[in-house]
Amino acid sequence: MDHQLQLEIENLYARYVHCIDEDRLEDWPGFFAEDGRYQITTAENHERSLPIGIFFASSRGMLQDRVSALREANIYEPQRYRHSVSAILVTGSDGGMVQARANFQVIRVMRDGTMDLFATGRYLDKITSRGTAMKFAERLVILDNKRIDTLLAIPI
Amino acid sequence: MSQTVANDLPGIHWPAGLNRVPYQVYSDEALARREQSVLFEGPVWSFLCLEAEVPNVNDVATTFVGEAPVIVARDPDGNLNAFENRCAHRGALLCLKSHDNTRRISCVYHNWVYDLKGNLTSVTFQKGIHGKGGMPADFDRQQHGLRRLLVANVNGLLFGTFSTNAPPIEEYLGPEILKRIKRVMHKPVKVLGYIDQGLPSNWKLYMENVKDPYHASLLHTFFTTFKLNRLSQPGGIVVSESGAHHVSYSMLEGRDKASEYEKTELRAKKEDYRLADPTILDGVDEIGDGISLQILAVFPNFILQQIQNALAVRKVLPKGVAKSDLIWTHFGYVDDDAKMTETRLKQSNLVGPAGYISMEDGAVGGFIQRTVAGAGDSKEIIEMGGRGVEAGLHDTRATEMPIRGFWQEYRARMGI
Incomplete structure (x- = not known):
């Protein structure tokens, strides 16, 4: 095992979830390559190779637009996430592209104090290490829960 | 317009007109049981x-x-x-x-x-x-x-009825609705994905929301915030002959301008861009009639959606009185190429529980549901655009007529 690589991936994942959970959403697109792909879908859709899920982006610009919309346009009750990420596993590394996966759970806390296990699933990632920083070339967020409660505004 | 007969169930006091709705309809257990036996298992499709x-x-x-x-x-x-x-x-x-x-x-x-x-x-x-x-x-x-x-x-949409007394489906839908179903379902389709959205509200609150053209530009501000100039487009509402079903639609631009857009993109005017990546809105007028949005609702709980190239069917399933499940089935046509699938994939960001123009819809019914317990005998005011229901085309979205049409049909079938 490449210990250095494992640590770098764990560090990337930790920074990613702290960014979201601390509501620094403007920094979130910066975790992705310029042409990075990001999709939230369900395990059911993923296993059946159905392309449409819950949210899809194929550029950093689309992620920036997501954040702008959440800040400026969309209306949703104030809420925060707390991500727990575990079982971080590097599954391959080839020519500057690292493949890795991890499990996640997201607790959603509403302003009135309501706390729910909102999402559970896995990240399936391709991470480019070209250049100075590691960036997601692709992050697939695959939810085990096929039902989304009310709405999904904040990214996972 | 069918006769509305005031025939109260215990605990719910219905006014004579369609312009008031008692809030108990979203919380009453006896009413929900009657919905199952009389409405859903009755002669509806x-x-x-x-x-x-x-x-x-x-x-x-x-x-x-x-x-x-x-x-x-x-x-x-x-x-x-x-x-x-x-x-x-x-x-x-x-x-x-x-x-x-x-x-x-x-x-x-x-x-x-x-x-x-x-x-x-x-x-x-x-x-x-x-x-x-x-x-x-x-x-x-x-x-x-x-x-x-x-x-x-019906052109690949399967409807069912438990009752032997339902009219033939074509009669149930009526020609105006049937025509607009066939417009979307004009060739074989394939499923592109499923989403199950849990709604914190009675199923009827979601159906009213779908049938409410009044809220669209007020609650959903994505297009206006990004100056995408979609709200001034011509469009309107078609209420079915029975009043039970409706279609809401809007055109690309003026009819005379539609043709010049047909082979190009559906995007907004360039000087108004504020999206960093507006390719989300790139699309084609694939049906070729300049209609960029058509939302079609069939009583009691079905919706056929065409928003640009994002096609889906939705059904709203009651889960007790205070919850419901909104099942989205995204689809495309069997002959879509990879580029078209990618177009639908990007545009699917507009809809669903994370959708730019639909995420609020899951929550807003819940905002009403949370006030029902304290609402007593008070009633909703549903008289934007008048107090009645008239079949046909209405060229305004400042109306709540489709909601009144829903309640007219609901009350007639429920006998209340």
């Missing part, structure tokens, strides 16, 4: 699933009619059947998967077996074991098939 979900012999899909679990199956003869997903013996659920391919349906509890027409074909130990026990000699399996629904296939 409920959307079941797309024919594309059961394309092959022995395919089955599960769904609900109201809260009744239902199986849709394509039998070995290729015919489509629907029946209750509930064993005739002790009532256990039969199919647990959303989709399957199977030659027979057997109950896990005591292994009673049914064919894909819903006939009971085998009762385990019917004649007992070593001559002891077993069913009475006069037990007739033919009398104990699964409760069946009639199935109607």
Whole structure:
């Protein structure tokens, strides 16, 4: 095992979830390559190779637009996430592209104090290490829960 | 317009007109039971699933009619059947998967077996074991098939009814609705993805929201915030002959300008861009009539959606009085190429529980639901655009007429 690589991936994942959970959403697109792909879908859709899920982006610009919309346009009750990420596993590394996966759970806390296990699933990632920083070339967020409660505004 | 007869159920006081709705309709348990027996299991046509979900012999899909679990199956003869997903013996659920391919349906509890027409074909130990026990000699399996629904296939949309008194589906929908279903379902479709959105509200609150053109530009500000200039587009509402169903639509630009956009993109004017990556809105006028948005609702709980190239069917399933499930099935056409699928994938960001123009819809019904307990006998005011229901085309979105049409139909069928 490449210990250095494992640590770098764990560090990337930790920074990613702290960014979201601390509501620094403007920094979130910066975790992705310029042409990075990001999709939230369900395990059911993923296993059946159905392309449409819950949210899809194929550029950093689309992620920036997501954040702008959440800040400026969309209306949703104030809420925060707390991500727990575990079982971080590097599954391959080839020519500057690292493949890795991890499990996640997201607790959603509403302003009135309501706390729910909102999402559970896995990240399936391709991470480019070209250049100075590691960036997601692709992050697939695959939810085990096929039902989304009310709405999904904040990214996972 | 059918007669509205004030016939109160205990605890709910209905006014004579359609412009007031008592809040108890979102919380009353007795009303919900009546909805199941009189409305959903009465002479309505409920959307079941797309024919594309059961394309092959022995395919089955599960769904609900109201809260009744239902199986849709394509039998070995290729015919489509629907029946209750509930064993005739002790009532256990039969199919647990959303989709399957199977030659027979057997109950896990005591292994009673049914064919894909819903006939009971085998009762385990019917004649007992070593001559002891077993069913009475006069037990007739033919009398104990699964409760069946009639199935109607409207250009690939499968509807079902438990009642033998429902009118033919074409009559139920009426020509204006049928025409606009066929406009979208004009060639074979394929499923592109499923989303199940749990709504914190009674199912009727979501249907009212769909049938409410008034809120669209006020609650959903994505297009206006990004100056995408979509709200001034011509469009309107078509209320069905019965008042029960409706279509809301808008055009690309003026009709005279539609043609110049047909072969180009549906995007907004360039000087108004504020999106960093506006390719989300790139699309084509694939039906070729300049209609960029068509939302079509069939009573009681079905929606067919075309928003640019994002196509979906939605069904709203009651789950008790205070919750419901909104099931989205995204689809495209069988002959879509990879580029078209990517276009639909990007535009799907507009809809669903994370959708730019729909995420609020899941929450807003919940905002109402949370006030119902304290609402007492007070009533909703539903008189934007008048107090009645008139079939036909209405060229304004400052109206709540489709909501009144829903309640007119609801009250007539519920006898209240």
